[in-house]
Amino acid sequence: MDAPGEKTHSLTVDEGATGRLDRFIATSLDLSRTRVQGLLAEGRVTVDGRVAKKSDPASPGTKIQVVVPPAQPVDMLPEEIPLDVVFEDAHLAVVNKAAGMVVHPAPGHRTGTLVNALLWRMPDIEGVGGRLRPGIVHRLDRDTSGLLVVAKTDLAHRTLSDALRRRRVKRLYLALAWGHLKESPLTIEAPIGRDRKNRKKMAVVQEGRSAMTRVRVRERLLRADLLDVALKTGRTHQIRVHLAYAGHPVVGDSVYGDGWERGMGGPTRHWAIQLARSTPRQFLHAQQLSFDHPISGERLSFTAPLPPDLAEVAAWARGTTGSQNPA
Numbered sequence: 048m049d050a051p052g053e054k055t056h057s058l059t060v061d062e063g064a065t066g067r068l069d070r071f072i073a074t075s076l077d078l079s080r081t082r083v084q085g086l087l088a089e090g091r092v093t094v095d096g097r098v099a100k101k102s103d104p105a106s107p108g109t110k111i112q113v114v115v116p117p118a119q120p121v122d123m124l125p126e127e128i129p130l131d132v133v134f135e136d137a138h139l140a141v142v143n144k145a146a147g148m149v150v151h152p153a154p155g156h157r158t159g160t161l162v163n164a165l166l167w168r169m170p171d172i173e174g175v176g177g178r179l180r181p182g183i184v185h186r187l188d189r190d191t192s193g194l195l196v197v198a199k200t201d202l203a204h205r206t207l208s209d210a211l212r213r214r215r216v217k218r219l220y221l222a223l224a225w226g227h228l229k230e231s232p233l234t235i236e237a238p239i240g241r242d243r244k245n246r247k248k249m250a251v252v253q254e255g256r257s258a259m260t261r262v263r264v265r266e267r268l269l270r271a272d273l274l275d276v277a278l279k280t281g282r283t284h285q286i287r288v289h290l291a292y293a294g295h296p297v298v299g300d301s302v303y304g305d306g307w308e309r310g311m312g313g314p315t316r317h318w319a320i321q322l323a324r325s326t327p328r329q330f331l332h333a334q335q336l337s338f339d340h341p342i343s344g345e346r347l348s349f350t351a352p353l354p355p356d357l358a359e360v361a362a363w364a365r366g367t368t369g370s371q372n373p374a
Contacts (some may be wrong), residue, residue, distance in 0.1 A: 060270035071105035090241030096098040128164035129207040146192040193333025217337040220276040223330035224295040231264040235289040239282040260289040269368035299326035
C-alpha cells in the first residue's frame with residue numbers, strides 16, 4: 048500500500064525500445080530527467096524486482112516499478128540561525144557545521160537547515176547550483192559535525208563540484224570505531240547502494256556505486272580505535288557503511304552500529320557499554336578540508352577541532368583506559 052500522497056507506477060518496456068532507463072521513465076510518466084534521476088538515487092525505482100541503477104538500459108520486456116512521492120514545496124526561507132563560518136570571501140565560504148543540523152531542506156526537515164541559515168547570511172546564493180540545494184557542493188550527515196565548503200557563485204559551484212568529482216578536494220574525518228583494525232592503513236573498496244530491505248539505509252551491494260575509503264589508526268583505546276578517515280569518493284553514509292562492513296562500526300551510530308558493544312565479552316565489556324552510553328551521537332567529525340580556490344587557484348586548508356561533545360567522550364576514553372599510538 049502506498050504512503051499518503053505516494054503513487055506507484057508499473058511500466059513494461061515495449062519490444063523494440065532502446066535507450067536509457069531514466070529517459071524511458073521520464074517520457075512514460077511525463078517527469079523531468081532530473082526528477083527521475085533523483086528517484087533512482089533514492090532507490091524508488093526497481094527493475095524486475097531489484098533496485099535500479101542510473102546506468103541500467105531500458106531493455107524490451109523489462110518490468111519497472113516507480114514510486115513517486117508527493118510533490119514538496121521548494122521555496123526556502125532565510126532563517127537567522129547561528130553559523131560557525133571559518134572562512135568567507137566573494138566566491139565561497141567554509142562552514143564548521145554543528146551536529147544535529149540538516150544540510151538542506153528535505154521531507155521532515157523543511158526549516159532549520161544549513162541552507163536556511165546560509166540564505167539569511169548570504170542571500171545572493173539563492174539559485175546557485177540549483178534551487179533545491181543552493182550553494183551546496185558536498186554534504187555531511189545530520190549528526191556528523193565539521194567542515195564543508197559552500198559556493199557563492201555559479202562559477203565557484205561548477206569549479207568546486209568538478210574538483211570534487213576529480214578527487215582534488217581532500218576531506219579527512221575523525222571517527223571512533225568499535226574494535227581494533229588488524230591492518231593500518233586500510234583501504235576499504237566496496238560498492239554502496241540502497242539497502243534492498245530498507246530504502247532509508249545504505250549498504251554494500253553488488254549493483255551499488257563504486258566507493259573507496261582509506262582508514263588509519265590514530266590511537267588505540269581499550270575496545271575501540273580513533274581513526275583518521277579519508278574519503279576518495281562521496282557516497283551517502285559512506286564512512287559509516289564501510290566501517291560497519293569492515294566489522295568496525297562507528298561508536299554511537301544508531302543506524303549501522305546500534306547495540307554492537309553488547310556483543311563484546313570479557314572483562315572490558317563494561318567499559319564498552321559505558322562508552323556507548325556516554326557517546327551522544329555518532330562519533331564522526333569532518334576535521335580537515337583542503338581544495339584549490341576556484342578563482343585564484345590558491346590551495347586552501349582548514350582544520351576544525353573536535354566539538355565539545357565528542358572531545359568529552361575522547362577524554363573519558365583516554366582517561367579510563369589510556370591510549371597508545373600504533374606502531
